[in-house]
Amino acid sequence: MMKKKATTLLAVLLMGAIALTGCSAPHTVNGSAEAVSVNGTSVPLGELNFYLRYQQIYMQNAYGGLFGENFMNTDISGSGSVYGVTMRDSSLETLEEYYLVEANAEELGISLTDEDESKIADTVQAFLAANDSKTLDAMTADEATVTHVLELITLQQRVHEYFGTTIDTEVDPEETNQKKISYVLNSTEDTTDDAGNTVVLSEAEKEQKKADMEALLAEAKESGDLSAAAENYSLSVVPATYGKDDETLNADVYAAAESDNGYYVVYMESTSDADATQTKIDSILSDRTNEAYSAWLDPLKEGAEITVNDKNVEKLTFDRIYTVKAADEATADETVTDEATTDETAVEDGTADDATTEGEAAEDTAAEE
Numbered sequence: 001m002m003k004k005k006a007t008t009l010l011a012v013l014l015m016g017a018i019a020l021t022g023c024s025a026p027h028t029v030n031g032s033a034e035a036v037s038v039n040g041t042s043v044p045l046g047e048l049n050f051y052l053r054y055q056q057i058y059m060q061n062a063y064g065g066l067f068g069e070n071f072m073n074t075d076i077s078g079s080g081s082v083y084g085v086t087m088r089d090s091s092l093e094t095l096e097e098y099y100l101v102e103a104n105a106e107e108l109g110i111s112l113t114d115e116d117e118s119k120i121a122d123t124v125q126a127f128l129a130a131n132d133s134k135t136l137d138a139m140t141a142d143e144a145t146v147t148h149v150l151e152l153i154t155l156q157q158r159v160h161e162y163f164g165t166t167i168d169t170e171v172d173p174e175e176t177n178q179k180k181i182s183y184v185l186n187s188t189e190d191t192t193d194d195a196g197n198t199v200v201l202s203e204a205e206k207e208q209k210k211a212d213m214e215a216l217l218a219e220a221k222e223s224g225d226l227s228a229a230a231e232n233y234s235l236s237v238v239p240a241t242y243g244k245d246d247e248t249l250n251a252d253v254y255a256a257a258e259s260d261n262g263y264y265v266v267y268m269e270s271t272s273d274a275d276a277t278q279t280k281i282d283s284i285l286s287d288r289t290n291e292a293y294s295a296w297l298d299p300l301k302e303g304a305e306i307t308v309n310d311k312n313v314e315k316l317t318f319d320r321i322y323t324v325k326a327a328d329e330a331t332a333d334e335t336v337t338d339e340a341t342t343d344e345t346a347v348e349d350g351t352a353d354d355a356t357t358e359g360e361a362a363e364d365t366a367a368e369e
Helices: 008-011 045-067 085-108 114-130 134-139 141-165 203-223 227-233 274-302 328-340
Strands: 018-020 034-038 041-044 179-186 237-242 254-259 262-270 307-309 321-322
Touching: 008 237, 034 045, 034 085, 045 085, 045 134, 045 141, 045 254, 085 141, 085 274, 114 141, 141 274, 179 203, 203 227, 203 254, 203 262, 203 321, 227 237, 227 262
Parallel strands: none
Antiparallel strands: 018 321, 034 041, 034 307, 179 237, 179 262, 254 262
16 A cells, blocks of 8 residues: 655655654664575665655655554554554565565676766765754664665666566557547435435436436537536536547547436547557556566565564664655655656666756755754
């Protein structure tokens, strides 16, 4: 749930100062302790803690207002586990993946470039300068830890990009073509009144809604303005796109339709929408890239000897709240909005290229006590 791409970590990282609130006790996580061993290579607890806290920062800014400030300690999904623990487990799995990628990228001929390393170094220095020692200590964010985590993220992105060059990029035009429509819905579903009572439409009320939509359709055909016709009935127009597998409008410019949830008037805007079609093509190619990447990675996971030090990992608790400092909140909101629209179930990836230039403008301010 609410899983994000690792590019978000970089974007948030480059915002600068972090606000730290909550427990005032000294930080006690031993960053050099082992979180997990991957084929005999020790993953430091400090790296897991740092990566986890940036997941926490992103989620706090994206969903704190919806679920409450302390939602990391709440079972918001009903799974029986608080969300912070779920996120901690996911972060651990991500680092396990990154370490496998790091150990095997060379066989693909992939490594970080000098430009990658330079941008990462600039990013790290900007971040370290923007935050005070208390915040950096709580996040186990020393130079070596931050550098290596960003190297892992960037290398994984390079490997993922490589598999994008190995896929078949031919697509079926019929499969990818997307039509664009505008529609108006007059709902017949049950509603709830101010007292919380369920309100069910009578058959007469449903018939009136149907008659209204037939009149709306006639007006739209005559005027050529669906929005104006909808406004006459206190309804609004909704845009949508669909492909060959979806049953919507096939030929008519205007059409009426009835469904389980109400009556529709639909207008065909375009039988081939260029932007929606390109989005569909990109989605297909992204799926193919993810499949190729997974086909390489999955056997590495299956053959890996992974041993988690549960005692150490469980020391990473959620008694502190990490957010972007107030001065940077506008940037945070913009980043959260952009990232929330991405496929949250996609293979996690990240790149220093996309965001490093923002690091040059990172403010030299300290995090709140």
